[in-house]
Amino acid sequence: MHVSIQTLQKLVDIRNYSAEQIAEMLTMVGLEIESQKSFEDDTILEVSVTPNRSDALSHYGIARELAAILQTRAKFSTPTVKELGGSSHDVAQVKIEAKKACPRYACRVIEGVEIKDSPEWLQKKLTSLGLKPINNVVDVTNWVLFERGQPLHAFDLNKLAKPNGRVLIQVRHALEDEVLTTLDGEKRKLLPSDLVIADAEKALALAGVMGGQNSEVDTSTKNILLESAYFASTGIRKTAKRLQMSTDSSYRFERGTDPNGVILALDRAAGLIQEIAGGKIRRGPVDVYPHIIEPIEVSLRPARLAMLSALPKSEIEPVKLRALFLGLGIETAGRAGHEALKFRIPTYRPDITEEIDLIEEAIRMIGFKHVPAELTSHQSAKENIIDLTLEKLEKEIKSFLSHLGFHESINYVFGSLSEYQKFGFEDPIRLQNPLGEEFSALRQSLIPGLLSNIRLNQRHGAKKLALFETGVLFDSKNEQGSKPNSKSISMTNMAPDAYANETLSLAGVMQDEDFYKLKGVLESLFERLRPSVCFKVPTNLPSYYHPGQSAELLLNDESVGFIGYLHPSFKEHAKDCIFELNLDKIKPYCLKTVTMQPLPKFPGIERDLALIVDEDILGGDILEVVHAFEPIQKILEDVSIFDVYQGKGIDKGKKSIAISIALRDKKRTLKENEVQPIVDELTEKLCKKLGATIRG
């Protein structure tokens, strides 16, 4: 909201302060000045008003704050109206049907106005605040809104229905299928939840939001009906939000206006209209206000204020507090028991309803600079609600991979639905209000994002790039989480009452790189993290992996991830190698504290075997036979493949696989002559089971 320093000067004595000083003062009581600019001989401040401070959305409101800060009195005038002629009631009557949505409705009738451009001073005021001058009557309503914070509306009286020679204004909910063309020219279809101002025949205005074209004040207007009302915030907000109409008027009603400021603003506007547009103001406002809204009383315990604010005692003595509140228009209303003071809250401060609100007001006006900075106890929760393993695991993985040459990516969790469908994710969770198709669905894999990163970097000439990302993947739950309220909430990543399944995943990609290089990275990672993950021929491979050049990662027979080349249908990525790993699943098996094994005391024996097998026998098949060979199990320390060869010297359709077997007995020195028969037996077994022959 914009305010003019010149206008403020008329309301509060700020002659001795520069615009910068005023901006600083307001900023430090929570009315942040976002910008400051000159307009002719005036200075305009842009104030950022938080949604709780509806009282500050006008020059009066800002002047009141300044007066409180400077401990002076604001010069607020009570407008007087020169009334002439018969009673307003003879011309207009008001009936409030929607009593909850409209606790107060008042209007005045002004006859014989001359519609023309506003005088220069008014045009300048409005322009300086960023408003467009329209005509003298409309400009006055806009100006008074910015002056006093009360929205007003002027109807062309002659355009309203007069069934018995009198206008009957009705404040009612819209009828089913009722239509109103608002001043912006839009034809609005209304709902019964919308509040309208109507005459006996038709809706005239969307209450508190915008007037209608059918009763618009134009150059031919002679008589006007000027409205000033108090509408409940909830209804206005609903309508404004549904129709996506935010007007200066709805903005204020949504946040809460002052029910007891209605007549002051009405009289101010009527007087000003008479002054610049001429006309006669009929006697008396029509004011329907069946239940007067009284100021509420709120008590404050100074001890409570002292405890929460930690302000020094001298700053919060009752005398000082009373004076401070009085500056804001909050009067003392006596004591509440021994320990509490009672205050009467003016109706323009609907944000103050309980003790904590008064505590905030006190700290706000005294200033945070008087609050000391302390560091007291550092007591963490006694119960273990946190999952430190996950934090440790993620940190460990990230630093490990980055040390191996991987760069960390962070991608949006939402992406293009059609892109995800290319990866076989047919039905990801969708956003109801996405920023566009490219951000419409929630990811079920980190791979699409990483590949787009590869493409971007490829365009910049990157080669052999390695990227990784950790992040949450989303999947619909079969049963949706019920509305939570229970105390049985876990603080792990996956809250049981979460709406969706959220899995923490790790994925990586190596651009134009060998499968075994990436597999090696994962093997090293697992060696570091210590879960016993094995690589198996995949049974449930996602469609974007190469079906013949990918492996599934298993932990205790459960699938925890995949590694492989991309499916050749992703032409740009045919040489890129990827992996994915479910961190939630491997977490329980990772980073366990190890128990030290005694260092070997006796020497071991190593044996190498070179086997010739059919080319579709896997290296893993050989290792499996070795591990399953019972006589060797007690002394088997390690078995590994160290060479695979195909070509010259080996028959077509065959290959040679060389393995190294390390044997050791923990309790004694193994002897050659006891090892040999076991190795022979193993060799025989390998030949029998896999059709292998020994390469001589």
Next chain:
Amino acid sequence: MQLESIRSEAKLKFSKCKSREELEALRVQFLGKKGSLATMLKGMGALEPEKRKKLGAEVNSAKSEVEALIEKAKLKLAKKAEGKLLREKIDITLPGKNPAVGSLHPITQTANEILEILSHLGFDPVRGPEIEHDFYNFEALNVPEDHPAREMQDTFYIAPEVVLRTQTSPVQIRSMLALEKPPMRVACFGKVFRHDQDATHSPMFHQIEILCVDKGISFADLKGTLTLLVQRLFSQDSTVRLRPSFFPFTEPSAEVDMSCFSCKGKGCRLCKDTGWIEILGCGLVHPSVLKTVGVDPEVYSGFAAGLGIERIAMLRYGIPHIGLFYDNDLRFLKQF
């Protein structure tokens, strides 16, 4: 005289010595147990005392002479070897054979550093879901359905009453509900989402939320914690300034500015000539939030603060544009 010829022989041979092996052989020839000097002493016992004494002294002096020759030859050999090594030189100006070096995302690095500082202050890390129920994201945080504060945060909806969390604050609620009773100190790092995209806004960004609930927690604790955090994160001489503000789930609420590290408060482009840079929002936990999670606000009080990680990373590293964080352009990532 025999001793004399041994001396001159030694002089000659040592001066021609060309290797360590040769030197060792010469040492044995002259000083060894069966060497020429030792041989000289053999049969000395048969001589009369006078002569025996004289011969002993002469042999000993010859021995010292030979030892000196050995040292001299050693030195000469070492010098020669050194010269040879110098000639075997390599071009140390050629580039090294680097192992590939990766990087951690600047967001990760910034968050890690903040979490580390907080963990020294007793704040434990917690997490929560990114898709949240309206209840946790808004209602329990004192933002009922038709509250104007909802407009402060444009929200992505998944389903009615289900949102992509707009803040990490729902983790406050989850943490307090998970706990039997305070004290508690937690810090939650995570992604948050707002329906907003332009030069200064990203639809996804990261926050760290800190929450402390205990008996007797006051605004002074909040101020102390944040001052320490800012000083550790930026510089020891940073100061903070709190300005009243509004968040539905804290009261009193404040925006925290820190003194501009670029101009030290004199005013520059970074701080828009104010000398202050806004870095986070905070406040005392609203009594109704405590009530919602079953904590008696008359017994306990607490503070909460939320930090935007992108903003802090942009300030720390001088990153001009928030979009750079999510392009994952190597030329950007490599710099951190």
